[in-house]
Amino acid sequence: MEIEVELEALLGQQGAVENKMLSLQRMGPxxxxxEGDAQQLSGMITFTCNLAENVSSKVRQLDLAKSRxxxxxxxxxxxxxxxxxxxxxxxxLKNEEYEQAAxxxxxxxxxxxxxxxxxxxxxxxSMIDANLQxxxxxxxxxxxxxxxxxxxxxxxxDLPQVERFFKIFPxxxxxxxxxxxxxxxxxxQIAKKAEENxxxxxxxxxxxxxxTLLFADTLTLLFEGIARIVETHQxxxxxxxxPGRLYMLIKHLQSECDRQMEKVVDKFIxxxxxxxxxxxxxxxxxxxxxxxxxxxxxxxxxxxxxxxxSARTELYLRFIKRRITSDFEVGDSMASxxxxxxxxxxxxxxxxxxxxxxxxxxxxxxxITMEExxxxxxxxxxxxxxxxxxxxxxxxxxxxxFYIVKxxxxxxxxxxxxxxxCAMINLSTTMMESDFREVLCNKLRMGFPATTLQDIQRGxxxxxxxxxxxxxxxxxxxxxxxxxxxxxxxxxxxxxxxEVCSENIMTLKKNLENDCRKLxxxxxxxDQAKAKIDSCLSDMASVSNKFRDLLQExxxxxxxxxxxxxxxxxxxxxxxxxxxxxxxEFNDYEANDPWVQxxxxxxxxxxxxxKAGLSSIIYENLTSLLTSLIALELEKVVLKxxxxxxxxxxxxxxxxSLIAYLTTVTTWTIRDKFARLSQMATILNLERVTEILxxxxxxxxxxxxxxxxxxxxxxxxxxxxxxxxxxKRLRL
Amino acid sequence: MQxxxxxxxxxxxxxxxxxxxxxxxxxxQYKTHFDAQxxxxxxxxHAGNFGLKMSKVVMVGDLYVGxxxxxxxxxxxxxxxxxxxxxxxxxxxxxxxxxxxxxxLQIWDTAGxxxxxxxxxxxxxxxxxxxxxxxxxxxxxxxxTKHWLQDALxxxxxxxxxxxxxxxxxxxxxxxxxxxxxxxxxxxxxEMKAEYWSVSAKTGENVKDFFFRVASLAFEQSxxxxxxxxxxxxxxxxxxxxxxLEGNPSETKENDVQHNMNCC
Numbered sequence: 001m002e003i004e005v006e007l008e009a010l011l012g013q014q015g016a017v018e019n020k021m022l023s024l025q026r027m028g029p030x031x032x033x034x035e036g037d038a039q040q041l042s043g044m045i046t047f048t049c050n051l052a053e054n055v056s057s058k059v060r061q062l063d064l065a066k067s068r069x070x071x072x073x074x075x076x077x078x079x080x081x082x083x084x085x086x087x088x089x090x091x092x093l094k095n096e097e098y099e100q101a102a103x104x105x106x107x108x109x110x111x112x113x114x115x116x117x118x119x120x121x122x123x124x125x126s127m128i129d130a131n132l133q134x135x136x137x138x139x140x141x142x143x144x145x146x147x148x149x150x151x152x153x154x155x156x157x158d159l160p161q162v163e164r165f166f167k168i169f170p171x172x173x174x175x176x177x178x179x180x181x182x183x184x185x186x187x188x189q190i191a192k193k194a195e196e197n198x199x200x201x202x203x204x205x206x207x208x209x210x211x212t213l214l215f216a217d218t219l220t221l222l223f224e225g226i227a228r229i230v231e232t233h234q235x236x237x238x239x240x241x242x243p244g245r246l247y248m249l250i251k252h253l254q255s256e257c258d259r260q261m262e263k264v265v266d267k268f269i270x271x272x273x274x275x276x277x278x279x280x281x282x283x284x285x286x287x288x289x290x291x292x293x294x295x296x297x298x299x300x301x302x303x304x305x306x307x308x309x310s311a312r313t314e315l316y317l318r319f320i321k322r323r324i325t326s327d328f329e330v331g332d333s334m335a336s337x338x339x340x341x342x343x344x345x346x347x348x349x350x351x352x353x354x355x356x357x358x359x360x361x362x363x364x365x366x367x368i369t370m371e372e373x374x375x376x377x378x379x380x381x382x383x384x385x386x387x388x389x390x391x392x393x394x395x396x397x398x399x400x401x402f403y404i405v406k407x408x409x410x411x412x413x414x415x416x417x418x419x420x421x422c423a424m425i426n427l428s429t430t431m432m433e434s435d436f437r438e439v440l441c442n443k444l445r446m447g448f449p450a451t452t453l454q455d456i457q458r459g460x461x462x463x464x465x466x467x468x469x470x471x472x473x474x475x476x477x478x479x480x481x482x483x484x485x486x487x488x489x490x491x492x493x494x495x496x497x498x499e500v501c502s503e504n505i506m507t508l509k510k511n512l513e514n515d516c517r518k519l520x521x522x523x524x525x526x527d528q529a530k531a532k533i534d535s536c537l538s539d540m541a542s543v544s545n546k547f548r549d550l551l552q553e554x555x556x557x558x559x560x561x562x563x564x565x566x567x568x569x570x571x572x573x574x575x576x577x578x579x580x581x582x583x584x585e586f587n588d589y590e591a592n593d594p595w596v597q598x599x600x601x602x603x604x605x606x607x608x609x610x611k612a613g614l615s616s617i618i619y620e621n622l623t624s625l626l627t628s629l630i631a632l633e634l635e636k637v638v639l640k641x642x643x644x645x646x647x648x649x650x651x652x653x654x655x656x657s658l659i660a661y662l663t664t665v666t667t668w669t670i671r672d673k674f675a676r677l678s679q680m681a682t683i684l685n686l687e688r689v690t691e692i693l694x695x696x697x698x699x700x701x702x703x704x705x706x707x708x709x710x711x712x713x714x715x716x717x718x719x720x721x722x723x724x725x726x727x728k729r730l731r732l
Numbered sequence: 733m734q735x736x737x738x739x740x741x742x743x744x745x746x747x748x749x750x751x752x753x754x755x756x757x758x759x760x761q762y763k764t765h766f767d768a769q770x771x772x773x774x775x776x777x778h779a780g781n782f783g784l785k786m787s788k789v790v791m792v793g794d795l796y797v798g799x800x801x802x803x804x805x806x807x808x809x810x811x812x813x814x815x816x817x818x819x820x821x822x823x824x825x826x827x828x829x830x831x832x833x834x835x836x837l838q839i840w841d842t843a844g845x846x847x848x849x850x851x852x853x854x855x856x857x858x859x860x861x862x863x864x865x866x867x868x869x870x871x872x873x874x875x876x877t878k879h880w881l882q883d884a885l886x887x888x889x890x891x892x893x894x895x896x897x898x899x900x901x902x903x904x905x906x907x908x909x910x911x912x913x914x915x916x917x918x919x920x921x922x923e924m925k926a927e928y929w930s931v932s933a934k935t936g937e938n939v940k941d942f943f944f945r946v947a948s949l950a951f952e953q954s955x956x957x958x959x960x961x962x963x964x965x966x967x968x969x970x971x972x973x974x975x976x977l978e979g980n981p982s983e984t985k986e987n988d989v990q991h992n993m994n995c996c
Contacts, residue, residue: 324749353816361819365850372854423854429889430857532823535838536790539858 069611078111087129089138096332098146099164102171105139109173135367143172147181167240176248183252185324188231190222190253194260198267210535212301215268216308223316226253231546244331246322248341251350255321260356265359268309278366281373296377299370303411306367310415313360317351318523319352324350364420368412372427375408379431379533383439386707387487391495391614401436402504409508413515418529427538433503433543437550440501443494444554448562449487492613498619503546509540555618558623563606567626570602571633575640579647582719586646596654600661607665630662631673638680644717648684655681675707683707683715689726692716696732741829748831750952751944755914758921760949763944766831776811785838787950793865794873795844798900800820801933802865803841806943813987818843820851826943828971830951834882835869856887868899868913868930874920879925880913894949895898898942902932910935965981 085104092101147167153161163183170176201218210217230250237245269275277299284293328343351357382400405428412424517534519525577594578585607626611619643651655677662670671678686692692712695703707715711732716727750766753759765771791799800818804810808826822841829835842852856862862884866873877897885893897991899917902910914930921928927945931938 335743349816358819361851362847365820365848368854369850419851423820423851426854426857528823531825531838532821 005328012283022069058297072503081107082111082135083131087133087136089142090238092136093142098149099202100170101138101142102146102168105135105142108135108139114380126188131291139172142310143174146172150181152586154181154188163236170241173247177249179237179241179245182233183249186233186249186253187256190225190229190256191260193220194227194263196431198260198264202267202271211297213273213305213308213439215264215306215554216312218264219261220312222257223319224263226257227316227319229253230320234323242331243327246327249621250320250324254350254354257604258721261356261359265309265363268305272305274302274306274366275362277302277372282368285369285373292585293377294373296374296381302372303367303374306363307411307420310360310364310367310417310420313356314416314524317357321347321351322523356390360417361419364415364417367415368420368423368427369534371408371412371424371430375404375428376431376435378404379436383436388493393493394500395493395497397439398497398500398504402501402508405432408507412510413519414521416524418519418525418532418686421516422532425533425540429536429540429543432501435541436501437546437629440494440498441550442545443490444498444557445548446487446491448491448558449484459657481609489613492610493553495558495618496613496615498547498551498554499615502544502551505540505544505547509537509544512537514683551618555625556723558622559629562586563622563626564691565631566606567603568633570599571630573599573633574637579641579643579651581644581647581650583646586650589650596657603661620661620667624668625664627662627666627670627673631677633679634658635677638677639714639718641718643684645685645687645719645721648681648686649717652681652685679703679705680709680715681714684719686716686719689716689722689730692730692732741834742825745826746830747828747944747948747951748803751941751948753793753927753945755918758897758918760896760924760927766948767956769959771831773906773955774833774923774958785833785951785954786838787841787860787868787947787954789837789861789863790856790859790884790947791839791841791863791865792856793844793850793863794867794870795846795881796868797844797865797867797873798933799844802842802898802900802939803839803938804929804991805933806941807839809936811888813829816908818848819857820848824942826947828947828951830948833951833955835947835951837893837950839942853883853887853975856884859884859888859893860954861896861946862888863896863898863946864924864926865898865900866901866917867901867903868910869904871913872918874899874913874917878924878976881926894946894953894956895924896942897924897926897928897932898923899928901931902937903935931947 085108088104089101092098121400146165150165150169151164162182164180165181169175169181181307191305197218201214202317204211204214227479230246230253233249234246235363237249277294280294324347328340332340333340333345361493379401382397382404385395385400387394388395409421409424409428411422415421516530516537520530574595581589603626607623611624614622655674659670659674659678662674682695693699696705698711704710713727713730716722716730717724750764752764753762756762766936791803793799795817799810800822803822803824804812807826811862818841820843824839824841826837826839827834828837840855842855843849860879864877864881864884866877897917897920899913905913914928917930918928920926927949929938929942929945931942933939
């Protein structure tokens with residue numbers, strides 16, 4: 001069958017195939033025509049190609065000839081030049097036209113050595129040899145002459161002459177010598193100016209406005225002087241020596257800068273007693289004897305001066321770095337990666353290991369110790385002088401301590417030295433984490449005094465506890481009440497303090513991050529410095545968390561010592577209020593509320609104290625703990641009570657008022673915490689046992705049961721009018 | 733920084749096996765494999781779930797014992813005979829991948845010179861690893877390691893730091909000399925509760941092994957700490973049921989019976 005179908009299909013195609021065959025046959029003669037045409041075309045192309053080849057080869061030969069001609073002319077020119085140079089140098093030297101002479105020598109030096117060889121081989125070989133000799137002699141002579149003239153100009157302090165000869169050195173190929181001679185001259189200038197400035201500074205009156213920053217200012221003048229020199233002479237250097245040479249110049253200048261800086265720093269150490277102060281601080285730290293303690297405030301001026309010195313240094317080093325880097329960039333634009341790297345390394349070494357950097361690091365090292373001392377001592381003072389005004393949530397020491405920390409870190413930041421800043425951040429973090437946290441921890445550890453007296457005032461406690469409390473406290477005197485009140489306030493204030501500390505640390509961190517971003521955007525420090533700062537700041541965040549943990553601990557303590565022992569008895573009163581009641585008692589309860597109103601009043605009184613004394617966030621936390629506690633304890637007493645139908649209704653009413661009240665004092669929803677109790681109330685309000693099935697399982701609707709079937713049965717059993725067989729029979 | 737973190741860790745910084753210690757006489761732990769719990773946790777939560785782990789390593793020791801050289805040999809595979817004293821602190825981040833988890837070592841290289849000590853000591857805090865280095869050819873530097881360690885430990889909470897004692901410049905000593913010094917050093921190491929290593933930054937001997945060991949131990953420790961923390965909170969949340977089911981079945985039944993009794 002299939003074959004037949006296929007055959008039929010093939011037969012069907014017969015017509016089409018035949019058509020195609022026909023058209024193919026028709027195409028035959030056309031193809032022959034095309035072949036002929038193609039052969040003709042190919043012949044033409046070959047011919048044209050040959051023709052072009054012929055023509056172009058001639059052109060090529062011409063070109064070659066032309067370039068050779070040019071070379072010949074060039075050589076001839078060179079030889080002529082050489083002659084011209086030989087003649088010119090002599091006359092220029094005679095006329096003291098050093099620039100001219102140098103230009104001739106430069107030309108000679110630029111000539112191809114082979115040209116000189118060529119000219120020697122010529123007819124006038126011997127004469128040229130003699131001339132060359134002259135030329136070389138002239139070169140030597142000129143080199144010596146320029147050197148001497150330069151030195152003379154330097155000695156005379158004749159800047160135009162100095163610059164004149166400075167420009168000649170590179171023409172003679174003496175780049176390095178020129179730069180070193182010129183920088184020696186500049187160093188002389190720097191030294192002279194620096195000495196003047198230092199003497200001026202040392203002679204100035206101590207009453208002057210900036211007297212306390214005298215050495216920082218002197219150092220600034222030194223840096224500014226060098227910067228100005230670089231600014232004014234960089235163009236000449238670039239024009240006559242080419243780019244990429246600035247590093248060499250600045251390296252020379254830096255050694256002078258180091259020398260002058262050392263003098264200033266030595267004087268600073270001497271006049272400000274820097275070393276001695278450091279040693280005294282160190283011994284204060286070691287001995288911690290209060291007798292010869294340095295007043296931290298006395299350190300303020302010197303700390304400010306050192307940080308200013310460091311800041312100026314960083315600014316100056318950044319200036320140098322920028323200048324040299326951009327100069328290298330131009331000079332090394334064609335250079336290999338290796339050379340670039342080598343230059344970068346040289347620059348880094350210059351910046352990092354110059355005496356200036358090392359001296360500043362040393363000064364900063366001492367500074368760090370003194371700043372740490374300043375911080376610790378000031379913090380100790382703030383802690384010792386801690387007071388809390390009535391009505392204030394936090395005490396003075398928190399603000400004081402953070403003011404001090406901010407000031408110290410701010411001062412370290414003002415030094416612009418990343419290492420210094422990181423060190424100070426670390427030290428502050430350590431201080432806050434251990435010492436200061438310990439202070440707060442100790443305050444919290446004293447605990448919230450158990451409130452026995454209040455109980456008496458409210459007339460809730462039994463006689464037993466009165467006896468107990470009087471035994472504990474000795475007497476009922478007002479002093480006891482006062483100190484008790486104080487202890488309470490101190491505890492609450494400490495809690496607030498801890499919270500504010502945790503907040504403040506985060507704020508401090510954020511501010512520092514901003515400050516550092518600013519610093520980095522000004523091109524201080526690189527990626528490494530950023531990573532350093534990040535590491536130190538993240539440490540700070542973890543300390544903030546430690547304060548947060550401490551707060552939770554303190555709150556837990558408050559809850560278990562102050563709230564729980566009070567609230568529990570109030571809830572236990574529920575047990576003494578019968579919920580196995582008839583119509584009459586129910587009505588009576590309506591008129592004279594047996595429990596919940598008093599409970600709410602008590603709660604309000606209890607929490608009023610905390611509300612006034614705690615920050616809103618902590619109070620929020622505490623009320624949350626309170627509501628959990630109430631829900632838990634109430635559940636316990638409910639499970640211990642028995643209920644009639646009306647008793648259930650009564651409980652439902654009580655629970656509703658309680659929840660309504662608690663909702664007003666919290667901002668969080670508390671329905672969730674009372675979900676189990678509400679469901680218990682629902683169960684206790686049922687008409688019949690089986691009615692539970694209207695709410696259970698598939699009928700629960702939006703209600704999610706928080707009670708297990710066993711618990712439902714347990715609650716049902718609290719109703720006296722429900723028969724246990726009915727409950728047992730329930731399928732839950 | 734971010735760009736760095738995105739690029740994959742270089743091939744020669746992958747660790748899959750716990751590296752061996754230098755000598756069993758003084759090492760922080762003898763096991764030759766990673767902790768089984770840590771291993772399975774790493775497999776389960778391949779990267780992703782963990783944030784980028786980071787440990788802080790602080791290197792201390794006398795001047796000129798070769799702290800910077802040791803770090804440069806490992807981090808940059810370079811050795812520079814030119815001695816330049818470290819000023820204040822230097823800092824390198826070395827990236828590893830251990831058991832498939834990215835892990836960074838933050839290596840703080842402190843100055844050994846007395847005059848820079850004030851600034852350097854501010855950086856000791858929060859260290860997970862303290863490396864005390866000494867020069868194998870200079871016995872004095874070994875004796876000073878105790879002070880260095882004390883200073884560094886003072887800034888940290890007790891029992892949070894792993895300590896390593898490293899003898900440097902192994903290439904400058906003959907084998908016999910080296911052995912003699914090592915015997916002394918081992919006594920120190922035991923006393924300091926430190927793991928001992930002898931290395932040479934010049935030849936590179938043991939340098940990579942040493943840092944791999946440091947990274948692995950630090951990694952294992954921080955993973956264990958994390959697991960402990962998570963495990964702790966998990967049991968708190970999971971509470972009753974799980975424990976009851978795993979516990980004595982008869983007890984569970986008793987509880988049920990009690991419930992039933994209450995219902996009746």
